[in-house]
Amino acid sequence: MLNLVTHDAITEINLARPPVNALNLELLQALRQVIDEAVRSGTRGIVLSGAPGMFSAGVDVPALLGRDRAGVHQYWHEFFTTCAVLARSPVPVVAAITGHSPAGGAVLALFCDYRVMAQGTFRIGLNEVQVGLVVPECIQFAMRRVVGAYRAERLLVAGAMVESEQALSYGLVDELAAAEQVVPRAIQWLNQLLALPPRAMLATRALARADLADAYADVDALPLDDFLDGFFHEETQSVLQQLVARLKKKG
Incomplete structure (x- = not known):
């Protein structure tokens, strides 16, 4: 589900769960x-990268709909814990957005320090x-930090x-690159950052990201039960079931 590539002092974590890098529980745990x-x-x-044309399609909705409330709670707790790991990472993280990045894929990118996206007709958003x-x-909150409150x-x-x-x-992203140059450009940007005096850079980074780190200091304190109530709402379940039905037809 993950490929690891070492680029000197940089670790590339490549999402590798075909066909669309859907985020199931096991992938989040592994990440x-x-x-x-x-x-x-x-x-x-x-560097967090995806497949050519698809960074991540986000939450694995078909797998999630098959779970009871306890199972759904476990999934979302893991999802927000993964966000917390990115938010509180002691080293900088760059999202190499190699293609489409809807929903959960875009969320992961928001928690990174920098975002390089493939140019073209690829789409990103929550x-x-x-x-x-x-x-x-x-x-x-994470979205507002990146694009501002009104946007x-x-x-x-x-x-x-x-x-x-x-x-x-x-x-919403920091720069664009040709699809085949997204990962190399992410590595290049990160190397430029790492060439700075490390103590000063990392301490300044920690101060700049303190609000994000503090917001995710305790995942158990997040209003997860309220979110689950919304997930199990009749309207939400109906829309998600329709989405899964469309996906099955495409498959």
Whole structure:
């Protein structure tokens, strides 16, 4: 589910769960474990990449709909824990957005330090509203940090998916590159950061990201039960079931 590539002092964690890198429980657990292990092993930076044309399609909705409340709670707790690991990472993380990045894929990218996206017709955004899900405050907060309060409101309420050029203009991603250059450019940016005096850079980074780290200091304190109530709401379940039915037809 994950491929690890070492680039000198940088660890690339490549999402490898075909066909669309859907985030199931096992992938999230593996991702969190690999990030922790990379940090313990002394990596100085992490690049999180996906497959050509698809960074991650987000939450594995078909798998999630088959779970009871306890199972859904376990999944979302793991999802927010993964967000916390990225938010509180002691080393910088770059999202190499190699293609489409809806919903959960976009969320993971928001918690990284920097975002390089493939140019072209690829889309990114938090489209949860379109599938009947409420975007919780802890995710809205991460979006506001990146694009500002008003732009976050407009994108979140509409559940908007925007193409790469528009994402760049909104600040949702930091730069664009040709698809085959997304990972090399992410590594290049990270190497430039790592060339700075490390103590000063890392201490300044920690101060700059303290609000995000503090927001995810205790995942158990997040209003997960409220989020689950929304997930099991009749409207949400109906929309998600329709989504799964469409996906099965495409398959």
